[in-house]
Amino acid sequence: MKLHDLKPAEGSKHRKIRKGRGEAAGKGKTAGRGTKGTGARKNVPIGFEGGQMPLQRRLPKLPGFTPLNRVEYQPVNLSQLEQHFAAGDKVDGAALASVGVLRDADEPYKVLARGELTKKLTVVADKFSASAKEAIEAAGGTIEAA
Template identity: 55%
Template sequence: MTERSPLKIHDLRPAPGANRPRIRKGRGEASKGKTAGRGTKGSKARTTIRPGFEGGQLPLQRRVPKLKGFSNSLFKKTYQVVNLSQLAKLYPQGGEVTPEDLVAKGAVRKNQPVKVLGNGEISVALNVKAHAFSASAKEKIAAAGGSVSQL
């Protein structure tokens, strides 16, 4: 018996048939020449299309209007709106109304200013504290014997 030398990394080879030569597309009729696996005609057979191209449909950047109107979104104040009809349901006996109390009752979201609007009727005296009021809401709350205070 002959003694074998230990296996070295440079002795390793892939199994026969495991490595196949790379297909050289578009290099003549002998291999995948001519269409190079892209089929015939159509945009996918040709070179790349420009970004934003929608197949001839009017592209988004031309469909959207350009520079119209004004948006004050950076400084815009959005209020959580509460109507008097909601307050009448939430406080049937009257009492103190604060934004924190409205959040607890699920009428508004927290950490946002609250505005009271005059939609609906109110018959009980409410002491309402909010960030903003409509003129009709102020009148109706005062007429019912309540008070209004702005935060």
């Protein structure tokens, strides 16, 4: 076989279809775009989703959009623990809800380090800030994950 004997594979080469060149050509008049509608015209707007409400219009206009899978933690400060509990108490969601620190005992909450803690408490929470952990342990208390 020589270089001048090479041929493309059977069926791999096609003639270009010349659209819009008269009815007799077979692809004339609407040139395969159908009749009327946005697709039949030159420009389809950017972001057009076929009549479905476009993404940029489905999302909120102003800042403050919150993703559906975001976890919101109720804040609990050390000053609240100091105020509502005695030394040696076990502080958990039910105890915090009973004294009015939490809205709902079943929602997750996070212990933050605002205020001071002088009592030895066993604190059970979903999350702790690093400085809150240090403060609880410095007061002789223990922490547990809920």
